[in-house]
Amino acid sequence: MQLPSKLIQDAVEEMAKLPGIGKKTALRLVLHLLNSDKEQTTMLSNALVQMRENVKYCKKCHNVSDEEICNICSSNNRDKSTICVVESIKDVLAIENTAHYRGEYHVLGGIISPLEGIGPSDLSIDLLIERVSQHDSEVKEVILALSPTMEGDTTAFYISKKLKSCDIKLSTIARGVPIGGEIEYTDEVTLGRSIMTRTLFS
């Protein structure tokens, strides 16, 4: 696609670097900005730069935060005896949305994936171990809320080995047939496991 303006071309190319945005969509977005107030472009661009420059990571749980310690870790209403280990901020948001968890989090910032060159040292696992094994630690339970994929399982296994020496309960979120899902269409691994790990009918 040959654009009549180098400036538009550059903007489209930068926009198309974002995931899921192709050249055509990028052009549509850029032309939208071109036809809107200048202010909109300035505000968007400022918000992005400000965000990228100034977002901090919580020193305790590695969640994003505007302060040194995030608002979940600094809150007095959270149960400090439970830590839920997740891959990314998106998982924190998803679990927060359920309103079924009142403990703290620990954001790994990824999962162990040899194919993508991500090893344990790239993640905030050491920070987690430190948090749990501190002599004044209140932590009684660590919940592993990682995706049930090979990488997720590897990461969970690695963390479980590292935490073996600590005197805590280690749990993992339940895997099974999703609510609203149909047994007929559930894959056999999930279904098999949901029979093996059946719970008492209440």
Add this chain to the structure above:
Amino acid sequence: MQLPSKLIQDAVEEMAKLPGIGKKTALRLVLHLLNSDKEQTTMLSNALVQMRENVKYCKKCHNVSDEEICNICSSNNRDKSTICVVESIKDVLAIENTAHYRGEYHVLGGIISPLEGIGPSDLSIDLLIERVSQHDSEVKEVILALSPTMEGDTTAFYISKKLKSCDIKLSTIARGVPIGGEIEYTDEVTLGRSIMTRTLFS
């Protein structure tokens, strides 16, 4: 969705103002930028601001351009006797991609749409009339390449009335069954019109 950082929240909100980008997609894009090099965010934001601040409109055809006169209007390889009138830059790109047109363009910057409050004075119609009726004008034909919608037809009718006094040929792009389309599934208006305006079999 309550985000743990005001900076991220702001960036997501600005991003979600773009057409077709919802809050969830915006969050995905913002988190992608957060996990990429700082440079990517800087380059994106600079490209957008530069584009919005510095893009000019060609003084002749109102197409976007980095110069006073766009590269199509300033080219010596284009047929200066034909002007193709289009709604937006996207239409210029679409027609250029066909490689079937070697004339010049005139970008209206929209179409007459009373519902959206766009009247003839908001478009570059006056510039077109001026271009055609200049005493040294080489223009022999004006092609109206507007979408076959009510607004497009209204705009075409308005322009045709304005150009009545000029000694030029006024044409419109052919409407009919699209190539690859099936007659069975073509809407009746298009099909009826394609029979009425049938051309000689060659």
